[in-house]
Amino acid sequence: MSATSRLEARQPPSFGDEDAPEGFRPNLAARKKRGERRRLLFLCSTVLAVLFLVALIASVVNQSFGYVLTVAQIDPASLEREGLPLEKQDAKALAATLGEHVSRRYFAKLEAEKPMAARNREELLSLIEAEVVKAKVLATWNLSKSIFGKREILAFKEANAPEGRLFFRSWVNAALLSNPQSSDAMRAGIRGPVIGSLLTILFTILIALPLGVGAAIWLEEYTKDSALSRIVQTNIYNLAGVPSIIYGMLGLAFFVRGLEPFTSGAVFGGGGEDGGANGRTILSASLTLAILILPVVIINAQEAIKAVPQSLRQSSLAVGATKWQTIWHHVIPASIDRVLTGAVLAVSRALGETAPLVVVGASTFLSQDPTGPFSKFTTLPIQIYQWTARPQAEFRNLAAAAILVLLLLLLSLNAAAIILRNKYRKEKRLGR
Amino acid sequence: MSDSGALSVREPSFDPDRPRSAVPDLGRRRRPAEALIQSFLFLCASVSVLTTIGIVVTLGTESYSFFKEVSFLEFFTGRVWQPAIEKFGILPLLAATFTTSLWAMALALPLGLVVAIYLAEYAPERVRDVLKPILEVLAGIPTVVYGYFALTTVTPVLRSVLGEGNVEVYNTLSAGLVMGILILPLIASMCEDALSSVPLSLREGAYAMGATKLEVSTRVVVPAAFSGLAAAFILGLSRAVGETMIVAIAAGAGPNFTLNPLRSAETMTGHIVRISGGDLSYDSIDYTSLFAIAILLFVTTLLLNLISRWIISRYREVYE
DSSP: OOHHHHHHHHSOOOOOGGGSOTTOOOOHHHHHHHHHHHHHHHHHHHHHHHHHHHHHHHHHHHHHEEEEEEEOSSOGGGGOBTTBOGGGOOHHHHHHHHHHHSOHHHHHHHHHHSOGGGOOHHHHHHHHIIIIIOOEEEEEOOHHHHHHOHHHHHHHHHHHOTTSEEEEEESSSHHHHHSOOOSSTTTOOOHHHHHHHHHHHHHHHHHHHHHHHHHHHIIIIIOTTOHHHHHHHHHHHHHHTSOHHHHHHHIIIIIIIITHHHHTTGGGTSOSTTGGGGGOBHHHHHHHHHHHHHHHHHHHHHHHHHTSOHHHHHHHHHTTOOHHHHIIIIIHHHHHHHHHHHHHHHHHHHHHOOHHHHHHTOOSOOSSOOOSTTSBOOOHHHHHHHHHHSSSHHHHHHHHHHHHHHHHHHHHHHHHHHHHHHHHHHHHHHTO | OOGGGGGOOOOSSOOTTSOOOSSOOGGGSOOHHHHHHHHHHHHHHHHHHHHHHHHHHHHHHHHHHHHTTSOHHHHHHOSOEEGGGTEEOSHHHHHHHHHHHHHHHHHHHHHHHHHHHIIIIISOHHHHHHHHHHHHHHHHSOHHHHHHHIIIIIHHHHHHHHOTTTSOSSOHHHHHHHHHHHHHHHHHHHHHHHHHTSOHHHHHHHHHTTOOHHHIIIIIIHHHTHHHHHHHHHHHHHHHHHOOHHHHHHTOSSOOOOOOTTSOOOOHHHHHHHHHHSOOOTTSHHHHHHHHHHHHHHHHHHHHHHHHHHHHHHHOOOOO
16 A cells, blocks of 8 residues: 555545535534634734723823924013023022012012022022923924924924924923923913822722721621622622712712711811811712722632631631631631732722712812812812813823823832732741 | 649640640630631622622512503613603613614624634734734723723724714714624633633544534633623623613613614613712612612623533533
């Protein structure tokens, strides 16, 4: 027998249409082709879903950098003194320049806020920027236009404001983080909203974590499968599906209005610097967010507690520990990594929540940074919302920059969750 | 002091009738601290029940005072929502919510199902390990960012594709499509769970009959997981109905009775956010009208969630 015929003999019998049984058409080639085409379609759709994420982030980054065209009311070059341009003048000369260009009464007011002698060069320079030069944004371009449409941009400048200043600006910068809110896009910052977000989140954790873990322990350790626990459990699942804005309505009616003496700090004497803001305080926001994330915290903590092996509990009980001793010394330490990971994920949801806080009554403008639970509040997502809602393009750029900061905050929270989990996991492996 | 004192175990109290024993009966000892802790934990759990009661009571009482002034008939059949002239017909807001949800589902439902099929049936392990975290990231991005994306990127694209004159700056189509992107990861991951829980034996049976991979996936696995898929779709719809920031930013500010996705309109959630963001007097009918909208929203999403859970428990195929 030759090699080729042996090979032929090994081949499986072919099921061509011609030798199939009566009425049966395997039609394999066409079916396989269809399967392959459909597989490609499935793959493309999945890639499309990933592309959405890419497009989302690209559009934010694209808006965060780019050329800005500003027109100054007074040309900074004309502000020289004793032959020195503005940038080279010392503090004293800058103060004199400022005094020449603003009204005497306004200068006195500035002097009263903080004496000119006590201000350093940077402060004075930014004051001159704001009060004398008064640069107005005429147009902004996004990153892709700045790179590929430089000629158009220059043409626009020549046509509309030849004397204007055109420069490349990263909207994400140190000033964005350190400046307070402002109606001038060039100097507006997110210091207040960031502090507000962090304070709100801090109080949210302090409220939601103990409540959530406590509820999970009760459900998992004390009343497994009783009628009462089933009611609570169903209730928790249903709460997890309630739209966040409904929690905002509850917060408005109950925490802001109903518990006003408490949430404005009046019962603790005084309240914040603005009289407790009628209950529209950081505390109200935190309480609202806490009950919003509570179902998620509970469900995650339950999963974590369920994963603790039964043998651990039994051996603890067998040596005479009470139920609570068992939970405190064995169940909680064994599950704390997963409990905390779940909690951090829930908190990162709270950090991005906007709608309920708008309803609860975030302030549109903060004159002072929030300092404690009874301060008026605004948060980073709310600032983003307000800037996005403005018609001027430069505020869209600011919003994009603020979004990058928010995404960075969320990313670091999630990274913290992962580090936390790995740390505890390592300790467990070492047997502590 | 007796000899047993040397054991250093002190009995809680002396009882002359009880037989003296060296080991105290710890099991019967009263432990007030344990009971205290247990009741504290119970309180923690009851907070969630209190939240539900709180929602029902506050929404109920405020909308009760609203419906004292506006009849049910006017509320549900009125075609104009203009609090300034005391017109409170929910239909414009309802129509906008319907339009945005429809477009969201039109994008998220087929795409989510296909992504789930790919992940569960086709994707090699390594590809899945990369794709699933990406979808999770997509799900973790705050909705206000999606709103920004809709207004600054999707709307200009729609306007340049469909013509500037045809598409308004604020439109429900852009908001709806971006909402679809938002709920896509939710639907995809729930569908994937449903598909993955179909037992391997079903697939193997189909392969043994000579089915191709596509036929196994779409004619065996998908029908077997149908209840889970349906539950995922309904849950996704519930998310779409309750979604707020995207529509508040991109769909428009002002009720408009239209089903045309290229025009601006305000959804129920968008209206609540816009009105409550401004100065609002607690005694006004504007304030109570928000609660009437909210209770409708609450009941709708609750019903959708209950249906979703009911489908899972009722139609789940139970495999041994």
